[in-house]
Amino acid sequence: xxxxxxxxxxxRAAGVSSATVSYVLSGKRAVAPxxxxxxxxxxxxxGFTVNTTAxxxxxxxxxxxxxxxxxxxxxxxxxxxxxLEEGVRGLxxxxxxCNTRARREEERALLAEAVQQHFAGVVITxxxxxxxxxxxxxxxxxxxxxxxxxxxxxxxxxxxxxRVATRQALQCVTSGGRRRIAVIAGPRDAxxxxxxxxxxxxxxxxxxxxxxxxxxxxxxxxxxAGAAGFGELLGRRHPPDAVFCANDAIAVGAMDKARExxxxxxxxxxxxxxxxxxFASLVRPQLSTIRYPAxxxxxxxxxxxxxxxxxxxxxxxxKVKAEFIRRASA
Amino acid sequence: xxxxxxxxxxxRAAGVSSATVSYVLSGKRAVAPxxxxxxxxxxxxxGFTVNTTAxxxxxxxxxxxxxxxxxxxxxxxxxxxxxLEEGVRGLxxxxxxCNTRARREEERALLAEAVQQHFAGVVITxxxxxxxxxxxxxxxxxxxxxxxxxxxxxxxxxxxxxRVATRQALQCVTSGGRRRIAVIAGPRDAxxxxxxxxxxxxxxxxxxxxxxxxxxxxxxxxxxAGAAGFGELLGRRHPPDAVFCANDAIAVGAMDKARExxxxxxxxxxxxxxxxxxFASLVRPQLSTIRYPAxxxxxxxxxxxxxxxxxxxxxxxxKVKAEFIRRASA
DNA sequence: GTGAAAGCGCTAACAC
DNA sequence: GTGTTAGCGCTTTCAC
Numbered sequence: 244x245x246x247x248x249x250x251x252x253x254x255r256a257a258g259v260s261s262a263t264v265s266y267v268l269s270g271k272r273a274v275a276p277x278x279x280x281x282x283x284x285x286x287x288x289x290g291f292t293v294n295t296t297a298x299x300x301x302x303x304x305x306x307x308x309x310x311x312x313x314x315x316x317x318x319x320x321x322x323x324x325x326x327l328e329e330g331v332r333g334l335x336x337x338x339x340x341c342n343t344r345a346r347r348e349e350e351r352a353l354l355a356e357a358v359q360q361h362f363a364g365v366v367i368t369x370x371x372x373x374x375x376x377x378x379x380x381x382x383x384x385x386x387x388x389x390x391x392x393x394x395x396x397x398x399x400x401x402x403x404x405x406r407v408a409t410r411q412a413l414q415c416v417t418s419g420g421r422r423r424i425a426v427i428a429g430p431r432d433a434x435x436x437x438x439x440x441x442x443x444x445x446x447x448x449x450x451x452x453x454x455x456x457x458x459x460x461x462x463x464x465x466x467x468a469g470a471a472g473f474g475e476l477l478g479r480r481h482p483p484d485a486v487f488c489a490n491d492a493i494a495v496g497a498m499d500k501a502r503e504x505x506x507x508x509x510x511x512x513x514x515x516x517x518x519x520x521x522f523a524s525l526v527r528p529q530l531s532t533i534r535y536p537a538x539x540x541x542x543x544x545x546x547x548x549x550x551x552x553x554x555x556x557x558x559x560x561x562k563v564k565a566e567f568i569r570r571a572s573a
Numbered sequence: 574x575x576x577x578x579x580x581x582x583x584x585r586a587a588g589v590s591s592a593t594v595s596y597v598l599s600g601k602r603a604v605a606p607x608x609x610x611x612x613x614x615x616x617x618x619x620g621f622t623v624n625t626t627a628x629x630x631x632x633x634x635x636x637x638x639x640x641x642x643x644x645x646x647x648x649x650x651x652x653x654x655x656x657l658e659e660g661v662r663g664l665x666x667x668x669x670x671c672n673t674r675a676r677r678e679e680e681r682a683l684l685a686e687a688v689q690q691h692f693a694g695v696v697i698t699x700x701x702x703x704x705x706x707x708x709x710x711x712x713x714x715x716x717x718x719x720x721x722x723x724x725x726x727x728x729x730x731x732x733x734x735x736r737v738a739t740r741q742a743l744q745c746v747t748s749g750g751r752r753r754i755a756v757i758a759g760p761r762d763a764x765x766x767x768x769x770x771x772x773x774x775x776x777x778x779x780x781x782x783x784x785x786x787x788x789x790x791x792x793x794x795x796x797x798a799g800a801a802g803f804g805e806l807l808g809r810r811h812p813p814d815a816v817f818c819a820n821d822a823i824a825v826g827a828m829d830k831a832r833e834x835x836x837x838x839x840x841x842x843x844x845x846x847x848x849x850x851x852f853a854s855l856v857r858p859q860l861s862t863i864r865y866p867a868x869x870x871x872x873x874x875x876x877x878x879x880x881x882x883x884x885x886x887x888x889x890x891x892k893v894k895a896e897f898i899r900r901a902s903a
Numbered sequence: 904g905t906g907a908a909a910g911c912g913c914t915a916a917c918a919c
Numbered sequence: 920g921t922g923t924t925a926g927c928g929c930t931t932t933c934a935c
Binding site for chain 2: 247292294295296297299300305307315316317318320321322324325328329337338339340341342356359360361495521522525526527
């Protein structure tokens with residue numbers, strides 16, 4: 244049992260030095276065809292696989308990619324995780340998941356660890372983190388991919404381009420004659436403020452309306468917060484006839500509360516989510532939402548990481564088109 | 574930047590040898606109080622953290638725990654992952670997620686890797702894997718925790734105790750006068766057959782009914798398969814008036830199809846899921862389901878792992894009570 | 904109670 | 920085109 248096979252074993256079996264075995268495997272220097280064949284045969288015969296721990300110690304670079312997200316139980320992030328894992332598996336890397344529960348301390352702790360252990364990469368959806376928290380990571384030479392709505396400094400980044408989709412959503416809502424547009428936004432201290440809210444505000448003007456301050460409420464990105472926020476909005480003297488939510492979990496919570504209050508959606512209040520998490524099509528009425536493709540984001544993160552490990556020096560920002568998915572709730 | 578701090582640095586700063594630093598940190602041999610204090614001060618001052626790669630190389634044991642699941646995008650597994658991660662973080666371990674998409678080849682490949690790289694542990698929900706596939710892992714000394722309905726041999730295991738819950742579900746269904754009970758089960762080649770189906774069959778007899786062969790259909794654990802299965806069942810000459818599903822995703826698919834066919838749930842057909850994945854309470858009508866607590870399973874897996882790393886030799890099987898959650902669909 | 908030193912398996916100079 | 924070898928940072932035996 245066990246009996247780990249080392250490069251030295253392979254070298255002995257193939258009648259070469261362990262350096263040659265290493266070079267055959269890495270392709271980092273030319274090897275005579277006959278030698279290569281002999282080594283490969285020995286590798287197969289003995290069932291050798293490289294010890295990534297030893298490799299990491301020697302190269303000073305771990306094989307781990309940290310995926311740092313606020314809430315793994317949100318299907319959006321779970322899908323992202325699955326896609327990322329698939330994307331980096333071929334590179335011999337492993338994805339370690341880190342659930343921060345939207346807490347800055349955890350976000351920071353995990354970044355610190357990524358630096359200390361010299362991770363192969365970090366993919367992060369910052370929630371309460373500041374861009375400056377990333378600097379030491381980048382400076383330590385750990386590739387960072389940020390998925391965020393707002394620019395996050397000198398890192399590779401994936402961001403939604405939600406302008407068209409948001410405009411369509413507004414079109415959908417206002418063409419029905421709705422004018423009192425509300426927003427259930429994320430917490431005030433979230434990273435980057437609330438770009439989704441700001442985009443909406445800017446575009447609302449184009450539709451001859453606006454998002455008044457008294458129709459903006461805030462909370463965590465959870466179902467519970469959504470219910471609370473919706474309740475608050477509907478208690479206003481002039482309640483809204485359309486509510487945009489920062490993500491789908493919030494929207495679902497809003498729907499819970501609407502039912503509780505006996506408010507018809509979409510007849511009395513139109514409801515629009517964000518992300519198109521897997522459950523958006525499950526609730527009734529089905530949730531209209533601004534779709535941001537989690538799997539695509541995961542794939543892209545893997546690609547950006549790979550490019551950087553391949554030596555790309557400049558930072559890239561990739562925009563991913565969001566898409567308005569009209570269902571029944573608006 | 575970078576400038577990794579090593580034990581040697583700490584040792585120098587504290588005026589001791591690196592061995593002593595190691596012993597202070599591990600507590601594996603007695604250290605004079607004064608020495609301990611000096612070392613701890615140096616550790617703090619320099620911001621030292623142990624290099625897990627070097628430690629792993631030396632001890633022959635990686636700090637990774639593989640979580641091998643069929644479908645990470647299923648919130649059930651995402652929640653399990655989050656809980657497991659939380660449970661092992663304090664041990665200095667990392668959870669690497671592995672999505673097998675229910676394919677035996679991937680399950681096997683990941684187990685092989687866990688052996689080769691001497692992972693600190695494996696937590697697996699086998700889907701098409703055979704118990705014999707686990708033997709080499711256990712023999713290699715890698716702690717394995719299996720989450721499965723059926724006994725899986727000499728490993729630590731977490732299993733549902735669904736007898737009471739299933740009885741309650743049957744009670745609920747039959748007390749309404751329903752007699753034609755159908756099942757949408759998992760694939761025929763899934764690991765361990767279909768214990769949920771068998772349990773249901775056994776208990777059905779106690780309620781003076783049965784699950785006839787022609788009312789059992791099979792498919793993957795997906796929404797799509799659920800829709801297909803439900804369509805198939807309702808096409809039978811004598812369609813069912815109650816349908817039990819192997820998991821909630823299947824049940825949701827069944828609900829999709831019911832709506833498409835204009836079949837009222839629960840009036841015409843009662844529907845019962847399994848797991849209580851987060852979306853069970855989102856669909857309308859809300860899904861009655863046999864709840865199996867994902868977070869609890871994740872926590873327990875972490876605990877079993879910890880116990881084994883602490884030296885427990887015997888294998889444990891922990892039963893987790895499932896619970897019938899009655900909502901609107903049955 | 905403490906230190907010296909070997910060595911885990913690999914990579915990458917450096918030498919030929 | 921190939922081999923020799925130092926050394927990554929830690930743990931642990933052995934010696935004192």
